[in-house]
Amino acid sequence: MNAKDDVSDIKSSVKLEAVKQIVRLQFKDGKTKIGDDAVRLVGEVVQLLIVEAAARSCNQALLCGQSVVEMEHVEKVLPKLLLDF
Amino acid sequence: MAFPTLDSFNETDKLKLTVLCDVRKICQEVGSGLTTKVSFNKQSFELIAEMVWHKIQDYGSDLEHFARHAKRTTVNGDDVKLLVRKNESLRERILKMTEDLSSASSSKKRKKDRDSDAGSDVGQLEDNPIGNFDIDDILDD
Numbered sequence: 422m423n424a425k426d427d428v429s430d431i432k433s434s435v436k437l438e439a440v441k442q443i444v445r446l447q448f449k450d451g452k453t454k455i456g457d458d459a460v461r462l463v464g465e466v467v468q469l470l471i472v473e474a475a476a477r478s479c480n481q482a483l484l485c486g487q488s489v490v491e492m493e494h495v496e497k498v499l500p501k502l503l504l505d506f
Numbered sequence: 507m508a509f510p511t512l513d514s515f516n517e518t519d520k521l522k523l524t525v526l527c528d529v530r531k532i533c534q535e536v537g538s539g540l541t542t543k544v545s546f547n548k549q550s551f552e553l554i555a556e557m558v559w560h561k562i563q564d565y566g567s568d569l570e571h572f573a574r575h576a577k578r579t580t581v582n583g584d585d586v587k588l589l590v591r592k593n594e595s596l597r598e599r600i601l602k603m604t605e606d607l608s609s610a611s612s613s614k615k616r617k618k619d620r621d622s623d624a625g626s627d628v629g630q631l632e633d634n635p636i637g638n639f640d641i642d643d644i645l646d647d
Binding site for chain 2: 496
């Protein structure tokens with residue numbers, strides 16, 4: 422069904438610097454740091470999370486016979502998505 | 507009333523906007539890549555962005571706990587591997603990426619040893635500043 426079968430074909434990506442800042446905001450201990458490799462890996466996980474959310478929502482919208490994804494379609498796929506990530 | 511500028515947002519708002527922008531771009535790309543073109547309405551990608559925001563925050567506190575449990579103060583790749591242990595395919599992908607990253611860094615180190623000009627070796631993270639998102643992207647809604 423997908424014209425773009427590989428996730429790597431998606432050119433847009435999350436900003437690693439933003440991911441790093443959000444993660445660092447959660448650190449309770451001021452001494453905790455995060456390495457560059459770890460930031461890249463978390464960025465990849467987040468990228469996959471977004472692509473998966475988008476793809477499943479699209480699929481849900483198509484199943485309902487619509488070509489615009491609405492909030493209800495996202496809501497429908499959200500529980501399973503959160504279990505997978 | 508003064509028009510709000512980027513400086514009037516606090517750091518959290520800026521980060522949220524950055525996430526929203528990225529989510530919107532990725533959603534549009536995924537939707538337009540399908541054989542039947544699908545578009546996203548505003549609420550739907552805002553909901554996805556909200557979910558992603560909370561998820562990154564969860565990852566943050568989890569990673570800190572994993573690192574502290576391993577008696578480290580720096581989060582590294584092993585903590586991320588622990589984070590994705592429950593999703594088999596995601597775990598395989600992350601393991602593969604870890605190998606790629608470690609082989610890339612060792613070859614980079616070799617290159618650095620050979621060619622002592624370290625000034626030209628700028629990391630990928632530095633040229634990606636957080637405030638660098640396109641303001642037109644936010645305003646054209």
